Structures are given as C-alpha cells and as structure tokens.
Amino acid sequence: MMAEDGRNMMEPKSSSSDPNPCPICLGPITQDSYLDQCFHKFCFNCIVRWTNTVASKHFCGPTSVKCPLCKTENLSIIYGYDGSSFQQHYINRDLRISEFFSEAHRYRLKCYYIEPGNLADKLNVLSYWKSHKYRQQNHWLHDWLRREIQAVTQEEDVDVIVHHILGVIDSFRRDEVKHSNISTEMKQEAFKLLVSQAVGPFLTGRSGRFVNELELFLASGLKIDAFDKVYIKHLGWKIPEISKEEEESDETPEHEPAVPYLYILDQDSDDN
C-alpha cells in the first residue's frame, strides 16, 4: 500500500532538489543546528531527540554526544544563528538532572522564548527612570542576576559575570550623578547599552532581552519572589513550586525590604 503510493508520488527531481538533507530525518533541514566541534548540520528537533536518546541509555547523563556522522564528541548544539548571534543547547545540561537548575531557573529561561507583552507598563518602567529610582541600591539584584544568568547560560558558576554586571551598574549609578542634565530617555538608553555591552560576550543573542528583563526587575522594586509572582501571573502560568517557595521565604523577615521604595514619587515631575 505504502509502496504503491510511493511510486505514484515519486518525482524524478526529488533528490537533486534537496542536496543537503538532514542526516537523521533525510528531509530538508528545519531550524539549522550545528554541533559545536565538528559543525555537522542537522534539524534542531532531530539532533535534540538523538542526544536525548543517547542520554536515556546512561545512568549518569553524559555531557557530550558523538556526532552521528563523524563520531566527534560535541558538548553543545548551536542553533538560531542569524548572522550575528546564536543560541546554544548544552548536551544533557538537562534541567531535570542538574541540581542547581531549579523550577525557578526553568521559568526564567522559558521567559526568553516568549514575548513579555505589556509587562513594562505594568511594572512602571518609565516612572522608574523619571523618578530616579535607579539611584537606589537594589538589595536583591545580586541574587536575581545570579539566577537569571544561570538560567540563560545554563551554567552554575556565573559569579564572574554577575560581579561584572554589578560593577557596571554601580559605576553607572556613580557617573549618573555627575550628568544630571541628560534627559531621562538618554539615561535609560545609556544604561541599557552599557549593560548590554557588558553581558554581550556571555549571553550573545540574548543580551538585548536580558537587559529588558533586568530593567523590568529593577523597575518593579520587588523582591525576587514577588517579582516572579507578578511575572508568572502576567503570563498566566501555573508553577506550584515557585508559589510554594514564596510562602516559605515569606516567613524570613530579613528578606523584607529595609527601605521601601517611595511610591509617592510615582507621579513626580520629570526634571526636564
């Protein structure tokens, strides 16, 4: 039956029209993906399914996969290359197996695959800049950055990057006082550019989005749990583990904001 159909549908040119098929599905490649050592090319779904198949046969998941074509050991899959940036999927840095990668990390990473919608309006990003709230230290920023960078890079040890970003933000805050005549918009732009340049080497294609997320977090003035709650509610997701964590941490008073943000300033005039 199948064979009969095949004969009817056969086109003489079919194989020449597709000179470089995916070695796994033998069809045209969808979402070009390359292994990071040998650069052999596959469909993203095909190569991920294969690495998952390989991983499922081992008790302690291997952190590399042999190329189906040349048997070179590869550590990651490179995909989403758009000319200047790319994404990387690490072999079996699989979020279920890694200890540091919590449910919260996963939710943060997922956020990078969806549009944030009008969250910027909800969290009053504009008034954050207009009312100079950025001049205040955010006590949760270190922890938030650490989790965020861990989520995006899927690396556990990100302290160097976090330290670097904090340094950049601190120096922005120091310099800002000297240039008080610059418009708010320009300050916002300057801030985003600075941070984006700082994280560029580490986050490549996700730098822009990261800066927006960072801005959202800072503008919210919320601590991490509350920020997550707002964010998840906004997206309409249900992640029980995060709500649970939140309840637990609510019992620890030292995490309460020492100096609440002055929301009175919300309607404050722009100094321009």
Added chain:
Amino acid sequence: MQASRARLFKEYKEVQREKVADPDIQLVCDDSNIFKWTALIKGPSETPYDGGVFQLAFSVPEQYPLQPPQVRFLTKIFHPNVHFKTGEICLDILKNAWSPAWTLQSVCRAIIALMAHPEPDSPLNCDSGNLLRSGDIRGYQSMARMYTRLAAMPKKG
C-alpha cells in the same frame, strides 16, 4: 512514529533512485508494511561467500532512526558473527554503535563488509569463530564455501 514513516519513505525513494548504482544490494520494502524490508546482498568477492546471494530480513522499530533496525540473515550462512540457526547478526552498529545517520542501504553495506572481515573474538557461531581463532583459515573457508553453495546459490537445473 510519524517521523519513522517519513524517513523510511525517503529511504524508499532513494532506493528506487539508486537501484542501478549499487548492484550488490537489492532492498525491497514489504508491500503492505513499510516497517518490514528484505534485502538481497551479494557475497563479496575473494571471500568464501563469493557467488552467493544472501537474503536479509529487516524489522524497523517505530523509534527508527533513533533505534537501529533489527536485521537477520534468512539465508543460512557460516560466519563467526552470525548465529547459525537464527541468522542473528553481531555487529556493533546494530547495537551500541548505532547512529541515526545509517540507512537500511548503508547497513547492508556494513553487513557485506562484515562478511569480508569477520570478528572471531565476538562469535555468535563458536565453531566458525574457533576455526578462525585457532588459525585454521582453510577449515573456516571450506565450511563457509560449502554452506554458500548449499544455501546461497541458485540450484542449477
């Protein structure tokens, strides 16, 4: 499931196109089931299998190509890595060393290569393996040739 069908269909088309290109392999898909294939392969020259035509039966799993196909000899063959009764084949690429880049066609080529280069250290056919391991090349070859004549050559009328 859908992925395996699509891929087998691609292989089917490729086989139709390449039929002339590889005269040593003739792959045929079952008329009613794309997961069942048979192949006729020619015994490689300068081996005791020369002149014989061997039939292989393929059973393709639904997870193909993430899982290897199951292949066995239907034609009786005297070879260290083929079970004499069941036709089961001991070949790394059909087990641990499987890669989804292999096709049914290339598996046939690998089996032809195995026929020319037996691995007596992992025998499924101990008699055959022992002959080779003890250095009795002649003994192995004459047995293998005899079975090729008996089972893999068309009877002359």
